[in-house]
Amino acid sequence: MFSESMRRKLFYNTIMSQCFSSDGSCLLAGSLYGNVAIYEIAKILRPLRSENELRRPSYHIEAHPDSHVDSMVSTENFLVTGSIGEICGWDWKSVTTGKAERSKVSWTIRVPAENDSYEGPCVFSLAYCKVNNLLYAGCNDGKIYVFNLEDGKVVTTLEGHTRFIHDLSLLDCGTQLASGSEDGTVRLWDLRKKENTNVLTPHLVDNLHRPSLGEWIGAVDFTEDWLLCGGGSKLSLWHMRTMQPATVFDLPDHGIHVAKIYEERIIAAGLAPHVYHLTYQGEMLSSIPTSSDTIYSVVYQETPQKLFSIGGASNFLDICTNCNYRELTLRFA
Structure with missing residues (x-):
């Protein structure tokens, strides 16, 4: 159970990151206050016994008690969390299991710090490649650290961004990486050559730039054919071959923090109390109302249970089992 002081904090809670367990049985959410909530999906989808019953986590972990859980990713054997100066497994x-509240960290990787920095950089985004067991960490020092999870050592460091890295996207084959930064750029990386191959600057495109919101890129996703990005600049879909914008999405947002290419649709969210589902051409398919005014995390899985989970600036997670409406809401605590 949380202390009274923690309960007061949760009134102002923010869900920073989410992921699913490797077997798909659990949903996990990381908070501004360093805790991870674990929800057993089979339990949260059961019918409520009464209208007053609240769906809560089965367990909690105090993952980073003095910090926040900024990023999270799932590997076959570990939940991986990123915070200030460290990555934990x-x-x-x-x-x-029921041992979660007493579980201890299995391993910790210290992120390299500058000479004048005591804590080390904050790990804003994580991406994992199971093909080679490499973990990519995008940090607030503008660098992407590549760790070998066999020994926790840095394999290489990808440098080019000049400010915070907010998001990473990795192709399944592990050959290409995309990164979006506070510096207003999206960079594409050839992971075989360990070099930057392209740089996009959406804010320099007239119909994308929103001067009142700034140049930052808050979210990026890509496939072999398409790249999706947004932030202070409008959400836009780019051709990978030509590196030119194909669609500019007209959304009532004040900044994009989530941009996903899902099957034949686009999922977007940010500083607005909705998650938007759109076609590649910009047609609105659905606008799902949320418990949070700002959304920082949307995760989804297809099996064993199709599930979308939405988290942001509140103590609640919104759950969908299809792409058209919110089915239920979970409390973090």
């Missing part, structure tokens, strides 16, 4: 066998 938590064994799924303990996380997804």
